[in-house]
Amino acid sequence: PIARSALLDAAQLRTVQNTFDANAWAATKEMNELFNYLLFTYADGYNNYWDETGFHAASLGYPVWWMEAGNYKDGPPPVAMTALQKNLLEEKKKNVQLQNEQKQEPVAEAVKETSLVHGVPAARAIDMLAPVSTPAGTQSRPLRDCLQRCDNEAQDALYRKCSQLCLVLHTV
Structure with a gap:
């Protein structure tokens, strides 16, 4: 140029x-x-168009009876929102079921030591990190259970150390 x-x-x-x-x-x-x-x-998989009567969404290749049977007369719900709502509902059901069925095993007798494990008294650390039983048929999630136990039992000052212990013990 x-x-x-x-x-x-x-x-x-x-x-x-x-x-x-x-x-x-x-x-x-x-x-x-x-x-x-x-x-x-x-x-969205529909032929969207405007005319003098307003907005329309016609199906592309699907018969009218199928669209009406599927309750898609006004178009489908937003796919991402539907999937998100379904996933949230399933997760909520799982959490409620686990909370209702979960049995706490008696915590093993604390070790009579005064030594510290990462700054936490050993007996207290063992109490907080004791395994939590899950009902038969459910998947065990030891890291999640450990962190939840830290959240429930540890004071603010101990929570960080407890969560670090959980990560060390359950991500090996």
Whole structure:
């Protein structure tokens, strides 16, 4: 472009540049309009369109009876929100079930030592980190149970040390 621009005078160069800019602007505008049209029209799997009666979402290839049977007359619910709600509900059910069925084993008799484990008295550390039994059929989550126990039993000053012990003991 530099070699060719040397052959043009300033007025011709401005004309060429303005023409190029106008064409580039028009091409970009057309591409954006096409993108927006395609995104609006087909993003959710429906042919979305407006007419004098309002907004419509027609199915693409699905029969009307199937759409009505699936209660999709107004389009599907947002997929991400539906999946999130389902996952949250399942997790809540699992947590409630574990809380209702969980049995606390008697804590093993504390060691009669006064030594410190990471700054926590050994007897207290063993009490807090004792294994928690889970009902048959459920998956044991020792790290989570250990951290939950720290949260329930340790004072603020001991919580950090207790959680560090949990990480050391259960991530090996």
